[in-house]
Amino acid sequence: MTAKASSPAVDPDAPLLEVKDLKVHFHTETGVFRAVDGVSFSVRRGATLGIVGESGCGKSVTSLGIMRLIAQPPGRYAGGEVKFEGRDILKISEREMRGLRGGRMGMIFQEPMTSLNPVYTIGDQIIESLRAHGVADRKAARKRAIEMLDLVKLPSPETRVDDFPHQLSGGQRQRAMIALALVNDPELLIADEPTTALDVTVQAQILSLMRDLRERTGAAIVLITHDLGVVAETCDDVVVMYAGQVVEKAPVAELFSGPQHPYTLGLMAAVPRLDAQTDRLETIPGSVPPPYLQLPGCRFASRCPLATDHCRAAPPPLREIGPGRSVACWRAPIEEIAA
Amino acid sequence: MTMAATETPEPKTETASAATPAAKPEDAPPPRRASWGRRLMRDRAAVAALGTLAIICLAALFAPLLATHDPYVNTRSVMTPPAWQTGGDIAYLLGTDGQGRDIFSRLLYGARLTLLIGLISVGLGGFVGSMIGLLSAFYPKIDAWLMRFMDMLLSFPAILLGLALVAVMGQGAVPVIIALAISSVPDCARIARGIASGVMKMEFIEAGRAVGLSDAALFRRYLLRNCISSIMIFISLRFGQVILIGAALSFLGLGARPPLAELGMMASQGRDFLLFAPHIAVIPSVAIFVIVLAANVAGDALRDVLDPRLQT
Amino acid sequence: SAQTVTILRQQDSNKYDPPAITALSGSEVLFMMGDTLVALNEDMQTIEPLLAKSWDVSEDGKTYTFHIKEGVKFCDGKPMTAEDIAYSINRWISPELKSGVAWRAGDVKEVVALDDYTLKYELNAPYSELLYQLAQSFGTVVDKENVEALGADFGVTGFNGTGPFCWESWDPRNEMVLTKHEGYNWGPPMYGEGAAKVDKVIWKIVPEESTRTVALLTGQGDVSYYVPYIGLGKLRSMPNIEVVRSDAAFWTNYIGFKIDKPGVSDPAVREAINLAVNREAMAEDMFFSEVDPAYSYVSKGALDYNAEVDAHLIKYDPDAAVKVLEDAGWMLNADGVREKDGVTLEPVIYTFTGEWAKTSEAVQADLLKVGINMQIQPYDATVIWGKLATQEFDMYTMGFPYVSTGDALNLYFRSANIPSPNRMNWDDPETDKLLADAAAATTDEKRASDYGDVLLKVQKAAVWLPIYEKPMQVAYVKNMAPIKPHNIYGAGLYKGLQLAFTD
Amino acid sequence: MISTIIDRLLLSIPVLLGVLLFGFLLLQLVPGDPARVVAGPSAAPDVVEALRVQMGLDQPILVQFWAYMERMFTGDLGRSMISNKEVTAELAAAIGPTVELMLACMIWSIPLGIAMGTMAAVKRGSIVDRAIMAISVAGVSLPIFFVGLLAVQYLGVLWLNLPFIGRGGPLWSYDGLRHMILPALSLGAILVGPVARMTRSSVLEVLKLDHVRTARAKGLSERSVILRHGLRNALIPVVTLIGLQAGYLLGGAVVTETIFSWPGIGRLVVGAILSSDFTVAQGAILVFALGFIAINLIVDVLYSLLDPRVRK
Amino acid sequence: MSAASVPSGKAPVLEVEGLTKHFPMKGGLFGRTTGAVQAVTDVSFSVAPGETLAIVGESGCGKSTTGRALLRLLEPDSGAVRLDGEDIIALSPSRLQAARRQMQMVFQDPFGSLNPRMNVRETLMEPILLHGVATGAAAEKRVSELLKTVGLSDYHADRFPHEFSGGQRQRICIARALSTRPRLIVCDEPVSALDVSVQAQIVNLLQDLQKQFGMAYVFISHDLAVVRHIAKRVAVMYLGRVVELADATEIFARPHHPYTRALIAAAPKPVPGAVLGREEVKGDAPSALRPPSGCAFHPRCPMAQDRCRTERPELRRVGGAMAACHFAEAVADMGAQVEAARPDALLRRLDVLAKARAEAAQPAA
């Protein structure tokens, strides 16, 4: 039992966060819904991991799962581990978890509109977080809040700190949200589609802000998005999810230069490109299998032109196919088929 | 035809669990969320409430058949306690009132009138109110005016309105019904407007306009159809309150004229005997309570099942 | 403090201006706050001196000369003189005041103060009731200065009287607080002429019937004669409560018929109604035998009661009622209601709310059994008087206090009193003549015989349905000195002079 | 804030005008002749006629309305038709007790309702939740007079021997306080249920919102998540509900005042209407409407205190 | 000022001139007007038959308002909208209703734009019957044709919207828009709410339908990549005004307005490392309630000069484009992005997929 030794000497290369075979199920009226069904990945300090995938594939549930913010019921952790600095945080007490949340683990949500409490000033909300994590002095907390707002480039933070969320524009709100997430210098920042609700110009500002902050603090970032462009620009490694499972994992450059999973391939091809005009967009025929169908094989099989009976019968494991690269497909690598 | 996979996975081997050989997975019938009726029936309190309501309604409907005595005929056995109490008489199940009339029989007839008053007024007020609410959501131009008007109505408590109408029209069920109906109007209008303006914000309204629909068709087929069930649920929730207010009016000495039995009036008459024969006041009060409780519980359950957004 | 008596009553009065207020709720307080020329003994027969220590009546019975007590003072300390009495009486009968009870003062020719302590009361015609009427609260002596100073607020923000208690404060619909009038020593002999024995009287309004009972039980009130009948038995059984009763109180509740309305215009119908209503059962079941069922229009004990009437009382006999109706041609129609010549027997009754409504409901139920479908229209006590002055109804309910047969007959059966209080529209020259004769009679025999004739006549015509005679019952907590109920105008405590605590 | 109040006051003007119009119509519509009511039943026709002229009843209706409005704006509500007292004086005497009663009833029932609702929401699905909800729905279904009668019977007579007749004096005196308990309890009982239900559903709603998730992600304790981020936001609709319930509460006050002989506006208006004292009724209705407007004004102010988004 | 017209000789199907719509801001008692949201100001453009004109811009810049004003779902304050030469704005309500046959709309939200209480048949039947396109059996037949056209089957007709996925719903919406064979379809962000893979299906469908039926599209979007893919010409809006209007190829190769340039630069590209050297636009878009003086973009513009603060640049012809910038020429000279080809590995693998698909489809065909 080494749990007492809360801060062992950390190997800087050891992953800060390691998710192993995480399963989150929802028990609803219509049955068990496996929103996240065996997701594994890890993040190093100072690195950004992107998670991409279609709507509903379980990205948000994964991120909330890491923070232990799944509402139970209807949600339930059905298995797996979430190791933060080597400790499985699914097993620690709620009290301890509270210390991590907002402290060493920060989170940014998609909707800057609704993720801030409309009845408190943004300053209050940041101060609240500071005070929950040990800053006793209100004055100092306020000073720190202003600093933080300045850091995220909110114009005139001294006055803005007393603004209510509705008095800020969408981009400013998201900045405040980032300030809130970062105020306690987290080592891990989870950002669930932090820019989806924003205009491209503002999105660019926010993304660059996040890059700056990562460089400054060396925090690890898990960035969830459905926008491959954002991933390409921001992430070091990418996890591609499909229907609650990881189908591919790769360093960003490799993923974009040569995706291995047919789904990733389809996704890449379906994105219209700004830098080259194509006649027709590639599509992935069909759609995600409804969650209530408990398919025995690969969940992508029904849409996959390469699927074989084997694909339909047995779920492909996530196989390592190179340094930092894995894919969950029986038929990968694809080039070999052509050969 | 090769055996190579097409978009259609052939359901051969163990994939049988993939259910029907749907052409596309998205076409597979989703596991049916239990029908709302079924879900309602799963809620035991709701079932009890609905059952109670049904029994009360039936009892009220068939009052002439079920009544053991003529509700208007007095006897010499006054203030007989209910049958189960000492001094009770099995012939008078719930005892008799101060005039020696059978409370059970009067209860049946009373429930009849009470329910009738509630239904008519809630129906009338609900209809008018919902129409006003729908219209003001549909035509933002008249919205402010209609809502000011509703504010005005709202500032007359139903009981006051009832009093005023009785002053004008004389005692009777009609002014009470009108008062209750009028006082239901602003509430229903407010709720209907809320529901309808939610619907009006939806893009399909604009889509209907873009298709070229006339206002009338848009109102009927798009707005009304989408609001009606929510509004009905609210109206059904309002029913209990209306009965309570009606009973309070009767209690104040308005409402039905004697010898007609009405639950509120029965309670009101019984209060003079409260110390000596409490059952005369308590039984009708409890009857009102049970009716309203059942209506509320059933309404709540209905709302939870049909339209959980509605809360008040 | 223990020297405060809380009296519970049902409703408040609009104001406390003697001639303007005809309701008991006004009179009962005015009796305590003010004095009248003469007082009435609790035997309800004997006139006692009050402000007048004695009086002479002229030969022709038209002129009364009152000799007024000396040393009587208003609450504000001002001495009261005959002038004040003359002012009060003249105010009562003045046309400007439009008092509904001006007629009670008689056909006045002139009321003047001859000197400070002599009052001349001159009538145009003899009026045998006069002294009784002068004992009522309407002639309560008021202070002219006070009346003029307060104007419309007289009896609302203040009242300067000579009674055993003085106005302290009035919180309408809640309570009226009176304080002892120090130095009061001119009360009627029956009460020993002294001052009040308690410091304070609070008239508390408690509209709910059962609440009044409970309030006495729980000591939230000390005395009440507004205890519902159902509560009296309970109160009697309580060790700490005394209930006293006076049968010398004449109060009859009756239902009257408009004898010129279709249906009830048929004497057979009226007779049948009298036969059909079980008043004995009502008295027992609804009023818990606290009242006596009534069959005659005035109580047998009342002055000038005609014993011949006894032979014409209509007792409960529903079978006979049916027979009378059928003999007269009133047959049941399809709805089970009797009908004749296109007239259905569905008389409308105007009734007071409260106890009267209950009575009407019982009557309604009894009548239904013989095929008469009476329609009840209850009205609040404040409106019904106006309603009863109309010709809209077929039957009405009414209760009235009286001291003599003549009292009742004069009130209700003179054609001059149509439409109100002669709401029956009883228009009979012979009655008028007999009543006039009786009023002017100079001998008791003559008066008794004339009144007796009228009584017999109306009783035979079945213009009323007498319901019950109610005695006066006062309930009070036992640490109060024994109370003898009075019944003048229904005011059970009269001057409040007997109110006292034993400890 | 100030401008919110001013705006709200201005918005009340049309409502107020409507109320005035209603009061005027009431006098026009009552059967019978106001002059006859004033004159009394035995007055001679010429007296009544003179009174008609004096009261301006012979004028055209618009002139009457104008005169009426003029009187209203100068604060002259006329004199009682029955007691000939200044209506303003009558109202002034009755308004204090009613306000007292309202305050006393809200002071316990609203916090209790909020506490119960929050508790139920937090313990959603548990026994506690179900118990609280059962109590609330029962509270919503209780006829107000029944609560009053029971309070008299049990708390007044059998158990606590609390006074239940009228007002014992100013609220701060011992006697005044004791007299206040039962009426305030009975009247408040009808408010607890709705407030608890609304609070529960509103808290549940709010707890589902994104910003609560943010609060949790900050590592706040569940307690401050619920109180600071759940309840605080949830109170906004609760406050609205209280404003809407004001009418029901005012109506309930009429019944409560009757049962407890409380010398307030409620009893005044019942008495006035039953006795056809229409000037007093008119005045009382006006006061009720003003009360409603005032309560809603307070609600609006509270609303903008609670919700910065509606602040100007 | 109809210089912004169709380059080719064909008569335009849609001509918009000086379209303006300001929303008054009401506040306080009696709806005092406290200001106006200048949602759309003086917008002019035209669309040729069978052409796609895209309107792009940031949130709140007035794209939707323009689109709705075109169909007179909103009453514009001023301006003219001519559909085949007929001024829509001047039409009486009944004529307008008839004219709607020629112009239809597809909305952004596939979940909200179908009446949840009407099944697909009813939804499609409604415009058909309303405009007398067909009746009775013919109408039924038309519904089933429409379903097929958008890639759905007959058996879908009896289902209700909630039984469909987002992509399928958008197909139904398109079918509804097609049902009257309109000359013009306004698509207000029809693919923004969809996943990329579904988005691709819908975009392809829209293109196919245009080829087949030849109607013109006004395609509103904030996604430059989609716009580039689908549109022939592009209008860029900023704060209610058109700041640039040009051919798609021209705009993406050589933006003439600093805002267009910034927009293109800000769009993330699915190319790792592309972010380097991006110049950011400062701040957020200003409020349409109080647009800045002069050029509305000047507070955020890296090239802004004093002149920009005071003098509002008119939309003028600059080379092959129309732009509203005092320095349009200078901007154009700055050139644009380098095109990056798709990596080989990706292309090869896509090839494999395509072949497999083709193989699978053959026997079926």
Ligand SMILES: Nc1ncnc2c1ncn2[C@@H]1O[C@H](COP(=O)(O)OP(=O)(O)OP(=O)(O)O)[C@@H](O)[C@H]1O
């Ligand atoms: N509380 C819940 N109860 C039931 N199902 C849920 C719940 N939360 C999420 N889900 C389901 O889990 C699945 C995964 O949801 P999740 O929010 O993680 O998707 P996502 O990948 O974040 O999608 P998006 O890109 O739309 O945000 C969804 O199908 C969703 O319906």
Ligand SMILES: Nc1ncnc2c1ncn2[C@@H]1O[C@H](COP(=O)(O)OP(=O)(O)OP(=O)(O)O)[C@@H](O)[C@H]1O
């Ligand atoms: N009905 C309305 N009332 C008041 N203002 C409105 C209304 N509709 C739109 N606006 C305002 O007009 C401006 C333009 O809105 P519009 O919806 O046209 O923008 P948009 O370009 O479509 O934005 P988005 O990309 O967010 O859809 C916005 O500031 C908006 O707030």
Ligand SMILES: [Mg+2]
């Ligand atoms: Mg998500």
Ligand SMILES: [Mg+2]
């Ligand atoms: Mg838009």
Ligand code: NI
């Ligand atoms: Ni596969």
